Amino acid sequence: MAGAIIENMSTKKLVIVGVVLLLFQAFAFMVGGLIAPSPTTAVHYLATKCVDNQKGHQEGRKWFMPWGPNQCDKIRDFDEAMAKRIEANNIVFSVHIPLPNKEMSPWFQFMLVILQFDIAFKMYNQIEDKAFVTIDVSLAYRDDSVSEWTEMAHSVEQRKLSCNFTTAKIKENEGRYYECDLLPFMEVGTVSHKYYLVNVRLPVYERKKVNVGIGEIKDIRLVGIHQNGGFTKVWFAMKTFLTPSILIIMIWYWRRITMMTRPPVLLEKVIFALGISMTFINIPVEWFSIGFDWTWMLLFGDIRQGIFYAMLLSFWIIFCGEHLMDQTERNRFSMYWKQVGPIVFGSFCLFIFDMCERGVQLTNPFYSIWASDVGTELAMAFIIVAGICACLYFLFLCFMVFQVFRNISGKRSCLPAMTKARRLHYEGLIFRFKFLMLVTLACAAMTVIFFIISQVNEGHWHWGDYTVQINSAFFTGIYGMWNLYVFALMFLYAPSHKRYGDEQASGDQGGTSGEDIQLTTTITHADGPTEVYRMMGKDSQE
Amino acid sequence: MESFCRKYLSLGSPKEGIPEDSEDALASMGFCQFLASLVLSISCHVLSSTAWSVNNFLMTGPKAYLIYSSSVQAGAQRGTEECKYQFAWDRWNCPESEFQLSKHKGLRRATKETAFIHAISAAGVMYTLTKNCSMGDFDNCGCDDSKTGKIGGRGWIWGGCSDNADFGENISKQFVDTMENGHDSRAAVNRHNNEAGRLAIRAMMKRSCKCHGVSGSCSVQTCWMQLSDFRDVGNYLKIKYDQAQKLELDQRRMRAGNSAENRGAIADTFSSIARTELIHLEDSPNYCVKNLSLGLHGTEGRECLQTGNNLSQFEKRSCRRLCHECGLKVEEKRIEIVSSCNCKFHWCCTVKCEKCTQFVTKYICSKRNKNIRPHNSTRRRQRVRS
Numbered sequence: 027m028a029g030a031i032i033e034n035m036s037t038k039k040l041v042i043v044g045v046v047l048l049l050f051q052a053f054a055f056m057v058g059g060l061i062a063p064s065p066t067t068a069v070h071y072l073a074t075k076c077v078d079n080q081k082g083h084q085e086g087r088k089w090f091m092p093w094g095p096n097q098c099d100k101i102r103d104f105d106e107a108m109a110k111r112i113e114a115n116n117i118v119f120s121v122h123i124p125l126p127n128k129e130m131s132p133w134f135q136f137m138l139v140i141l142q143f144d145i146a147f148k149m150y151n152q153i154e155d156k157a158f159v160t161i162d163v164s165l166a167y168r169d170d171s172v173s174e175w176t177e178m179a180h181s182v183e184q185r186k187l188s189c190n191f192t193t194a195k196i197k198e199n200e201g202r203y204y205e206c207d208l209l210p211f212m213e214v215g216t217v218s219h220k221y222y223l224v225n226v227r228l229p230v231y232e233r234k235k236v237n238v239g240i241g242e243i244k245d246i247r248l249v250g251i252h253q254n255g256g257f258t259k260v261w262f263a264m265k266t267f268l269t270p271s272i273l274i275i276m277i278w279y280w281r282r283i284t285m286m287t288r289p290p291v292l293l294e295k296v297i298f299a300l301g302i303s304m305t306f307i308n309i310p311v312e313w314f315s316i317g318f319d320w321t322w323m324l325l326f327g328d329i330r331q332g333i334f335y336a337m338l339l340s341f342w343i344i345f346c347g348e349h350l351m352d353q354t355e356r357n358r359f360s361m362y363w364k365q366v367g368p369i370v371f372g373s374f375c376l377f378i379f380d381m382c383e384r385g386v387q388l389t390n391p392f393y394s395i396w397a398s399d400v401g402t403e404l405a406m407a408f409i410i411v412a413g414i415c416a417c418l419y420f421l422f423l424c425f426m427v428f429q430v431f432r433n434i435s436g437k438r439s440c441l442p443a444m445t446k447a448r449r450l451h452y453e454g455l456i457f458r459f460k461f462l463m464l465v466t467l468a469c470a471a472m473t474v475i476f477f478i479i480s481q482v483n484e485g486h487w488h489w490g491d492y493t494v495q496i497n498s499a500f501f502t503g504i505y506g507m508w509n510l511y512v513f514a515l516m517f518l519y520a521p522s523h524k525r526y527g528d529e530q531a532s533g534d535q536g537g538t539s540g541e542d543i544q545l546t547t548t549i550t551h552a553d554g555p556t557e558v559y560r561m562m563g564k565d566s567q568e
Numbered sequence: 569m570e571s572f573c574r575k576y577l578s579l580g581s582p583k584e585g586i587p588e589d590s591e592d593a594l595a596s597m598g599f600c601q602f603l604a605s606l607v608l609s610i611s612c613h614v615l616s617s618t619a620w621s622v623n624n625f626l627m628t629g630p631k632a633y634l635i636y637s638s639s640v641q642a643g644a645q646r647g648t649e650e651c652k653y654q655f656a657w658d659r660w661n662c663p664e665s666e667f668q669l670s671k672h673k674g675l676r677r678a679t680k681e682t683a684f685i686h687a688i689s690a691a692g693v694m695y696t697l698t699k700n701c702s703m704g705d706f707d708n709c710g711c712d713d714s715k716t717g718k719i720g721g722r723g724w725i726w727g728g729c730s731d732n733a734d735f736g737e738n739i740s741k742q743f744v745d746t747m748e749n750g751h752d753s754r755a756a757v758n759r760h761n762n763e764a765g766r767l768a769i770r771a772m773m774k775r776s777c778k779c780h781g782v783s784g785s786c787s788v789q790t791c792w793m794q795l796s797d798f799r800d801v802g803n804y805l806k807i808k809y810d811q812a813q814k815l816e817l818d819q820r821r822m823r824a825g826n827s828a829e830n831r832g833a834i835a836d837t838f839s840s841i842a843r844t845e846l847i848h849l850e851d852s853p854n855y856c857v858k859n860l861s862l863g864l865h866g867t868e869g870r871e872c873l874q875t876g877n878n879l880s881q882f883e884k885r886s887c888r889r890l891c892h893e894c895g896l897k898v899e900e901k902r903i904e905i906v907s908s909c910n911c912k913f914h915w916c917c918t919v920k921c922e923k924c925t926q927f928v929t930k931y932i933c934s935k936r937n938k939n940i941r942p943h944n945s946t947r948r949r950q951r952v953r954s
Contacts, residue, residue: 240915
């Protein structure tokens with residue numbers, strides 16, 4: 027990878043490129059901050075308590091609507107149920123998503139529902155330790171407000187109650203609510219229907235200890251989270267714009283490499299692979315989710331992101347390794363198995379974990395790996411292993427960066443003593459490395475800073491009349507940034523067609539000293555044969 | 569007349585009136601009928617002196633908001649209950665008559681206690697409206713006009729709707745504050761206290777977050793605010809009640825009589841007070857003694873707490889506060905209570921209990937002279953209520 031464009035570019039041109047990229051970066055932030063709404067919305071639902079009057083179960087499930095025409099027989103609270111001698115098994119908690127006069131839309135991309143119980147404290151009916159709630163849930167949809175409901179999923183699930191009562195457990199505090207953790211309830215990968223209906227039952231079987239000792243449940247609350255349509259549109263627009271940009275630079279880059287007589291070196295291949303994984307993320311296949319009911323889109327998105335992250339991490343390792351400037355022969359992927367191994371293994375763990383959670387949710391949207399003890403342990407195991415892999419990786423990376431800097435300072439001291447060709451070669455290496463190091467650190471710092479800001483902040487800033495959506499700006503800005511990073515990488519690190527300059531050619535041509543020959547043997551791997559030919563003064567190529 | 573009024577006004581009583589019904593009823597009513605019903609209900613209100621405060625809300629609020637009546641009523645009820653709980657061991661125990669917020673005879677006090685009542689009622693209304701909004705009780709809940717004109721405009725596809733709490737706050741404002749439409753300082757104080765009550769709900773809201781990024785990581789996170797227990801709001805407002813500030817209006821400017829000047833003076837004074845604080849204009853009367861013209865029942869016959877574990881300092885001193893400091897003595901009574909015990913519960917609707925009898929000691933304030941005969945009846949009622 028000799029004579030990359032970045033080395034041969036004049037400072038002026040480099041500054042121009044930098045400014046243009048910065049402008050695009052600012053634009054990416056502004057698109058998110060000023061045009062897009064906040065990325066997601068949370069909608070509160072309070073379940074209506076319906077009474078199932080049917081004695082014997084007839085064919086087909088009966089659906090209970092909380093409001094509107096054909097609404098169910100409701101009770102406001104359980105004192106009423108007590109008076110009417112209604113049993114727990116005949117009470118159906120019903121939630122219609124969305125609220126009246128609204129429709130769901132495919133632009134929402136996904137729907138995530140959180141479950142919360144309002145459990146009142148009673149002296150003689152407290153929540154037992156390690157209590158599990160068994161819920162009988164079913165989900166139905168329809169696309170107009172008159173037709174019958176069609177069942178989408180039905181399942182009997184268990185959720186672990188982890189509640190604590192913050193005040194003293196005395197008679198005076200009866201009726202206060204426990205503070206319970208949020209429970210995962212449901213996750214749907216596409217929102218292709220207009221209306222959804224959730225019916226929840228809490229059946230009691232005393233003999234099997236089902237739903238015994240769960241306290242006095244007063245209400246069931248659901249929080250529905252979905253992506254905002256506006257954000258989806260801005261996101262799609264961005265992806266649609268970025269795909270061809272990265273694709274074009276990728277093709278240009280590969281053409282440049284194939285035009286050379288030598289085969290591409292490892293680093294060039296890795297940069298190209300990075301471009302491919304970026305394009306893979308960029309390709310806006312999500313457009314199809316508007317028309318098709320593809321529930322696997324969420325999982326697919328996760329996989330695409332995972333591939334990109336793994337690729338980016340591998341790239342950093344290989345880039346460092348190829349700039350180590352020691353005398354080892356590298357240029358082979360197998361040289362890096364020690365460093366890339368943890369990445370692959372960690373990503374694989376996360377992939378398995380994701381398959382266990384989102385993969386199973388394709389068939390049963392109510393499934394959650396966190397619901398059972400075994401599942402929780404398994405999930406934690408995967409995440410911890412992935413975390414260890416990440417730590418290992420960063421140790422390797424930091425060590426490699428340290429090594430490179432040590433070698434750089436070593437080479438620096440003997441640079442003036444070298445021949446010009448050799449000096450230029452090392453100066454190029456150092457410059458390329460430092461430049462990427464700087465840009466990468468800047469990008470990573472930006473990501474971390476914006477991540478923290480978006481976590482700490484309420485989500486939007488008021489700036490005069492404008493409302494700046496920090497979270498959206500974070501997503502579009504960071505997404506744009508890594509795209510620009512890959513773009514700049516492919517553009518600046520593409521092999522240059524320029525020579526080192528005439529003076530070099532003329533100055534060094536005669537002195538084919540032993541040093542130069544030695545040089546060829548040591549640096550072939552890093553720079554490819556072209557460099558050698560050029561330095562030897564043989565214009566054999568182009 | 570009375571029963572008819574009750575029936576008409578129970579248009580949306582918490583138990584029977586499911587809002588959709590009332591709404592349908594409203595839709596089916598012609599305009600004339602609607603007007604007639606309004607006139608009727610207003611006259612009902614005037615006629616029945618015991619009409620409950622909510623009817624004030626309903627009758628003075630904008631008439632288009634009748635669909636919210638049941639929620640407003642339930643909310644005011646919630647406020648009343650919380651007030652009773654909070655003041656159970658105070659000299660002033662939040663009697664129901666105090667919730668007669670009407671402006672009868674133009675005589676309304678503006679004491680600390682009325683400030684609390686205003687705040688807790690406004691808070692209760694907002695709380696219930698917010699909750700019922702999430703239940704799908706109202707058609708227009710959430711998506712208000714606040715986003716019109718911005719990118720995406722109306723509807724919720726682009727950027728979602730405003731919070732349910734915003735909805736509750738707006739409707740509560742329209743209902744409760746329209747009762748206080750005067751330009752005098754009292755109306756301003758009451759409006760301020762209503763606002764403080766609603767802000768108490770906001771202050772006590774809890775933030776919850778859910779991470780749902782790649783593999784459930786926190787790269788994507790959604791947060792939302794949710795209502796806390798209404799008891800927390802009550803506790804918060806009780807603290808605000810203890811710290812309530814007395815408003816010293818600029819008497820000279822007030823006396824000038826010029827209403828514009830007057831308003832200016834009120835505005836000046838209010839700007840110096842935080843919106844979350846409760847304020848009052850008058851000192852509280854002596855709640856120890858009975859004063860029927862002010863509607864005070866006195867503390868005689870009230871129960872207090874003396875012994876028992878888990879009592880707070882405030883509760884332990886209740887006998888001193890209610891009885892001794894009011895010149896009454898504490899009378900000890902041992903009574904037998906039949907209560908249910910050894911119960912087996914399910915989460916709903918099934919309770920299997922045994923009856924147990926136990927003796928408990930109650931402390932009751934009574935006159936210092938030996939004659940305790942006339943208060944037996946009140947005592948019993950107190951016991952039942954507690």
